[in-house]
């Protein structure tokens with residue numbers, strides 16, 4: 001670590017400004033029925049409206065099962081437009097599509113939809129910017145603009161489900177099968193709204209997308225109290241912990257939240273989650289050249305995780321132009337994988353989808369930032385990427401899965 005590292009403060013409390021109007025997706029089924037009643041319509045209209053919404057239909061003209069008088073009133077009151085497409089970018093022969101969204105207050109966030117044989121995954125953002133200040137991450141350098149509302153988070157998944165159903169990605173119509181919270185923001189710092197989002201993702205139609213728990217992954221940089229809270233909730237979604245360093249000395253600087261909760265506390269909290277759910281968690285580790293990719297750190301990580309219900313997902317850093325942070329060279333990656341596996345730790349290397357479309361969190365939003373727009377980068381990267389860049393920080397929405405082998409033995 002050198003003196004060029006940017007040090008930003010940790011920000012836990014998001015500004016209250018800028019939250020969007022109430023939306024159907026913010027409401028439970030009971031609340032939605034109540035809201036519809038208050039608007040003078042029978043409660044079951046809420047179910048009809050929800051069925052349309054979760055299928056991606058917001059145009060009243062298409063809601064032919066609703067009386068025409070109800071359509072306008074209900075859509076205006078409960079389906080305000082929260083996400084506007086600024087642009088789509090496609091990569092990987094049309095199988096990856098990154099979307100830059102403008103929110104009602106001008107904040108910019110992004111999501112990435114990735115199609116694989118037999119499944120489709122969307123990576124969604126939970127905050128505009130991020131307050132966790134990881135120095136190697138483009139989003140972290142923007143600071144935290146605000147939390148997204150539940151409907152703003154859910155809307156990204158609903159749009160992805162509709163895009164798949166409509167065959168907007170190469171390969172024809174399909175079904176959204178997986179959601180990962182690895183876009184902009186620290187999901188567990190926006191806990192209540194992320195929890196509502198989980199409800200909507202897992203609830204069957206008409207009031208949700210009906211995904212299975214194991215196909216939804218919540219990532220965290222290590223907010224230990226929130227991991228414990230998630231453990232107590234009783235949900236069995238997949239947990240991913242962004243560790244990025246096995247030792248407190250390095251992690252204190254690379255992942256500043258470590259100054260609050262140490263490596264040992266984070267893995268203990270993740271262990272408790274795994275114990276309760278019976279499912280292993282994923283340890284995300286961005287491999288950064290000469291920073292955390294040394295063989296001795298692989299050994300430390302192996303020692304830390306051996307015997308735990310954990311799986312390591314290594315992510316070669318997506319470099320930001322002009323940044324000192326760079327991806328580990330392939331031989332270093334291979335060595336790291338080999339040492340982890342020798343320690344008996346299941347290890348994969350993440351596919352890097354969409355590198356040619358600024359494939360990680362914060363990249364596209366930073367490239368599009370305008371003066372006065374709330375999510376403009378405020379750190380040293382501000383203004384440095386007016387043009388789309390070729391890579392990005394971590395937590396990155398386009399680099400999620402599947403794991404690819406680096407010439408070592410499979411471990412799945």
Ligand code: SF4
Nearest residue numbers: 130132134137140395
């Ligand atoms: S790596 Fe994740 S937690 Fe850290 S600043 Fe970036 S988005 Fe936030």
